[in-house]
Amino acid sequence: MTKEMLKFVNIDKETPSKRQAETRKEDFKEIYREFINEKAKEQSSRCSQCGVPFCQVHCPLSNNIPDWLKLTAEGRLMEAYELSESTNNMPEICGRICPQDRLCEGNCVIEQSGHGTITIGSIEKYITENAWNEGWIKPIKIKNEKKQSVGIIGAGPAGLAAAEQLRKQGYNISIYDRYDRPGGLLIYGIPNFKLEKYVIERRTKLLKEGGVVFIQNFEVGKNSTLDELRKKHDAILIATGVYRAREIKLPGSNLKNIFPAMEFLTASNKKGLGDKVELFDNGTLNAEGKDIVVVGGGDTAMDCVRTAVRQNAKSVKCLYRRDKENMPGSAREVFNAEEEGVEFAWLSSPKEFLGKNKIENIVVNRIKLGEPDDSGRKKPEVEENSEFTIKADMVIKALGFDPENLPKLFNSKDLQITKWGTLKTDFYTMETNLAGVFAAGDIVRGASLVVWAIKDGRDAAASIKNFLENKAIRRTKVA
Numbered sequence: 396m397t398k399e400m401l402k403f404v405n406i407d408k409e410t411p412s413k414r415q416a417e418t419r420k421e422d423f424k425e426i427y428r429e430f431i432n433e434k435a436k437e438q439s440s441r442c443s444q445c446g447v448p449f450c451q452v453h454c455p456l457s458n459n460i461p462d463w464l465k466l467t468a469e470g471r472l473m474e475a476y477e478l479s480e481s482t483n484n485m486p487e488i489c490g491r492i493c494p495q496d497r498l499c500e501g502n503c504v505i506e507q508s509g510h511g512t513i514t515i516g517s518i519e520k521y522i523t524e525n526a527w528n529e530g531w532i533k534p535i536k537i538k539n540e541k542k543q544s545v546g547i548i549g550a551g552p553a554g555l556a557a558a559e560q561l562r563k564q565g566y567n568i569s570i571y572d573r574y575d576r577p578g579g580l581l582i583y584g585i586p587n588f589k590l591e592k593y594v595i596e597r598r599t600k601l602l603k604e605g606g607v608v609f610i611q612n613f614e615v616g617k618n619s620t621l622d623e624l625r626k627k628h629d630a631i632l633i634a635t636g637v638y639r640a641r642e643i644k645l646p647g648s649n650l651k652n653i654f655p656a657m658e659f660l661t662a663s664n665k666k667g668l669g670d671k672v673e674l675f676d677n678g679t680l681n682a683e684g685k686d687i688v689v690v691g692g693g694d695t696a697m698d699c700v701r702t703a704v705r706q707n708a709k710s711v712k713c714l715y716r717r718d719k720e721n722m723p724g725s726a727r728e729v730f731n732a733e734e735e736g737v738e739f740a741w742l743s744s745p746k747e748f749l750g751k752n753k754i755e756n757i758v759v760n761r762i763k764l765g766e767p768d769d770s771g772r773k774k775p776e777v778e779e780n781s782e783f784t785i786k787a788d789m790v791i792k793a794l795g796f797d798p799e800n801l802p803k804l805f806n807s808k809d810l811q812i813t814k815w816g817t818l819k820t821d822f823y824t825m826e827t828n829l830a831g832v833f834a835a836g837d838i839v840r841g842a843s844l845v846v847w848a849i850k851d852g853r854d855a856a857a858s859i860k861n862f863l864e865n866k867a868i869r870r871t872k873v874a
């Protein structure tokens with residue numbers, strides 16, 4: 396930012412007249428917007444249009460990245476936005492939270508040649524944020540309302556993407572979700588510092604204005620069975636995600652102040668949304684002033700350590716049983732956490748939790764990596780006589796998630812699952828073994844990424860459309 400621009404920052408203090416201040420604030424916005432425009436153009440123009448779009452190949456949505464970079468470099472922002480949103484229902488969300496280092500940016504040819512990647516995610520976010528500011532993003536308008544309806548179970552990214560695609564086709568869409576707000580892990584899992592909540596709320600509001608009906612606090616399995624919903628709708632999409640937290644079964648794991656990651660993150664997210672959260676307000680789920688230990692090495696663990704830092708924890712440690720090179724989480728997230736002061740204890744695994752009533756100390760084993768196991772990864776093995784003890788006021792378990800038992804939960808014994816507990820679907824149509832019941836997102840893939848959930852939601856929507864069209868034709872023939 397130039398000195399010229401900076402002088403507008405403290406505008407309220409400098410000018411006596413409110414009107415004058417408002418005018419100058421507008422000037423600032425204009426200058427700032429111009430500055431950002433120039434930065435985005437400058438970055439976009441670094442794309443060599445190499446003809447081998449590895450970035451596009453490694454984007455799960457096959458976003459046409461080189462073309463929207465070219466349009467941005469030329470200042471043709473409306474066209475850039477139209478192209479970007481033609482393959483992605485939430486480009487501003489992916490731009491913020493995709494692990495770009497593993498996807499588009501990590502495979503950018505300029506990055507591979509050692510010149511630093513083009514910041515594809517930031518530009519994607521910029522193009523869509525600009526479109527919101529300019530008022531180009533409008534609710535869906537339907538020309539031909541169809542009579543058929545689709546019931547979607549789960550308002551996470553997979554459910555939301557499918558809802559938008561199907562609503563555009565004129566179908567009546569109802570989304571059922573057991574949470575009080577739509578968004579799934581976007582709203583209650585991913586922390587605000589990575590994805591601001593208004594960004595999700597803006598999207599769900601747009602869908603509501605476009606006629607999608609949201610039915611919150613509605614748990615399938617409790618408030619209705621799957622069969623009841625099947626009778627009500629012409630097709631069903633199950634997009635319920637995976638929520639069964641993996642457990643640590645060790646001596647002392649029942650002590651107080653040992654929490655699953657989602658309990659900690661949901662409390663923090665609810666607080667950020669302005670809700671009253673008793674367990675946070677009374678200090679139980681608040682890391683402030685405490686020695687925090689997070690067990691796990693994935694992105695959820697990184698979100699926990701970084702949230703604890705922001706809650707002013709006294710110290711934050713992360714225990715992971717493999718080394719840094721073998722962490723499942725994004726390297727960028729680990730880098731960010733280290734920079735914020737999180738201490739990583741690589742090759743360490745808890746052996747026992749100690750305390751009178753609540754957690755006080757953890758006995759930790761040192762680990763060495765042995766021969767590769769079935770998965771091809773080196774097997775962690777305990778080093779003998781290597782124990783050490785660390786102090787902990789709160790332990791957060793972030794060891795990953797498995798699917799809930801949906802056939803049991805939905806009272807639908809016939810619904811087929813895989814050996815991992817995910818839903819079994821046809822590879823091409825995404826239909827389960829129950830006619831007219833489709834599935835998408837984490838409940839099919841296992842814990843994955845937002846961008847993959849969007850891709851699945853879009854693909855399932857295309858299949859559901861085919862199914863409904865055929866059903867309508869069959870009905871006409873019978874009549």
Ligand SMILES: Cc1cc2nc3c(=O)[nH]c(=O)nc-3n(C[C@H](O)[C@H](O)[C@H](O)COP(=O)(O)OP(=O)(O)OC[C@H]3O[C@@H](n4cnc5c(N)ncnc54)[C@H](O)[C@@H]3O)c2cc1C
Nearest residue numbers: 549551552553573579580615635636836837843844845848
């Ligand atoms: C802490 C955390 C951080 C993450 N960070 C990232 C990240 O930075 N980038 C990234 O790409 N991915 C990230 N992920 C992964 C990503 O959030 C998921 O892959 C994605 O949200 C899956 O989308 P989904 O629609 O399949 O399921 P979800 O987002 O889980 O949504 C499922 C919805 O179904 C509802 N539901 C479940 N059961 C029922 C029922 N019986 N009845 C009614 N409703 C039900 C739930 O309430 C929920 O709203 C993160 C995950 C976690 C846990």
Ligand code: SF4
Nearest residue numbers: 454489493498499516
């Ligand atoms: S959706 Fe994700 S992977 Fe695809 S271009 Fe955007 S940031 Fe990259």
